[in-house]
Amino acid sequence: MDLLRFDLNLLLCFDAIHRHQSLSAAGDELGLTQPAVSAALKRLRGHFDNPLFVRTSRGMRPTPYADDMAPRVAQVLELLRGVDSASEFSPATSTINYRVYINDTGLIVLMPMLMAYLREHAPLSRLTVIDLRADEVVDALDGGEVDLAIGYFLGMPNWARQQNLRKTRYVTLARENHPVVGKRLTLEQFLQCKHAVYAGRGVQHYNIEQALAQLSLTRDVTLTVPRLAALPFLIAGSDLITTVPEDLATLFCELLPIRLFEPPLELAPFQIKQYWHQRLHDEPAYRWLREAVFELISRLTLTPRRRSATRG
Numbered sequence: 001m002d003l004l005r006f007d008l009n010l011l012l013c014f015d016a017i018h019r020h021q022s023l024s025a026a027g028d029e030l031g032l033t034q035p036a037v038s039a040a041l042k043r044l045r046g047h048f049d050n051p052l053f054v055r056t057s058r059g060m061r062p063t064p065y066a067d068d069m070a071p072r073v074a075q076v077l078e079l080l081r082g083v084d085s086a087s088e089f090s091p092a093t094s095t096i097n098y099r100v101y102i103n104d105t106g107l108i109v110l111m112p113m114l115m116a117y118l119r120e121h122a123p124l125s126r127l128t129v130i131d132l133r134a135d136e137v138v139d140a141l142d143g144g145e146v147d148l149a150i151g152y153f154l155g156m157p158n159w160a161r162q163q164n165l166r167k168t169r170y171v172t173l174a175r176e177n178h179p180v181v182g183k184r185l186t187l188e189q190f191l192q193c194k195h196a197v198y199a200g201r202g203v204q205h206y207n208i209e210q211a212l213a214q215l216s217l218t219r220d221v222t223l224t225v226p227r228l229a230a231l232p233f234l235i236a237g238s239d240l241i242t243t244v245p246e247d248l249a250t251l252f253c254e255l256l257p258i259r260l261f262e263p264p265l266e267l268a269p270f271q272i273k274q275y276w277h278q279r280l281h282d283e284p285a286y287r288w289l290r291e292a293v294f295e296l297i298s299r300l301t302l303t304p305r306r307r308s309a310t311r312g
Contacts, residue, residue: 089284
C-alpha cells in the first residue's frame with residue numbers, strides 16, 4: 001500500500017461499514033452523510049480492486065476479501081488511536097531498569113531506602129547506578145545514558161529539569177581521643193592537623209581552600225583519595241581529619257569511633273537536587289521514580305550521638 005497516496009480516513013469508513021453492514025449507520029457513527037460514505041466505498045473498491053461490500057436484503061454484506069481485511073484494519077486503527085495516548089505505568093508489574101547517577105554519600109544514605117521502596121512497590125523493576133565522573137553527568141543525561149542524576153552540580157544546561165531535595169553542609173571529622181582536637185575544633189587546631197580530602201574524577205572542591213585563602217591561610221593536605229566513603233574509615237584509624245558532607249559524616253559517627261565538629265570556617269551550605277532531561281519530564285515511569293526519591297529524602301533524619309557543635 002502506497003501510504004503517500006492512500007487516504008487513511010477511508011479505513012475508518014471501511015471499519016464502520018463492516019461493523020454496521022449499513023452505509024447510513026456507518027455515516028451516523030462517523031458524522032458523514034450517506035452519499036459521502038458511498039463515495040468513500042467507491043474509492044475503497046477502486047483501490048483494492050474488490051467490491052468489498054454487496055447490498056443484500058440483510059444490508060451491506062462483506063465479501064471474503066473484506067472479511068479477511070477487517071481484523072487487520074481494526075488493529076491498525078486501534079494502534080493509530082493510541083499514538084497520542086500516554087503510556088500506562090504500573091509499578092507493581094513494570095520491569096523497567098532505571099539508570100541513576102549518584103555519589104558515594106547518596107549510595108550509602110539514600111540507596112538502601114530506595115531499594116526497599118522498589119522492593120515493596122515495584123518488585124520487578126531494576127536499578128543500575130552508572131559510574132561516571134561528575135563532569136560527565138550532563139552529557140550522560142543528554143545522551144540518554146542516565147535517567148536521573150542526584151547530587152550537587154553546577155552549570156546544568158537549560159534542558160535539565162531539577163528539583164531541590166535537601167540542603168546540607170560540610171562538617172569536620174576527627175577520631176575519638178585525637179591528640180590535637182579536644183571538645184571543640186578551633187581554627188588553630190584545624191591548621192595544625194593534617195588533612196585527608198576527596199578528589200574524585202572530574203570533581204573539584206575549592207570551598208575550604210577559598211575560605212582559607214580569604215584569611216591568607218592554607219591547610220596541610222597529606223592524603224587525597226578518589227572515594228568519599230573511604231574517608232571516615234581512614235580518619236578512624238589515624239590522626240588525620242577531614243571535612244565532608246554532613247549526611248555522610250552523621251551516618252559514620254554511628255558506626256566508627258569518630259566525632260563530628262563544626263568547621264572553624266564559614267562554609268556555605270549547598271543544595272542536593274535531582275536532575276533529569278526534559279524528554280523524560282512527562283513520562284509516568286520516570287515521574288514515579290522522582291516522586292519516590294523526593295518522598296524518601298523528605299523523611300530523612302540523621303542525628304549523631306557523638307557530636308560537638310561548638311565553633312572555635
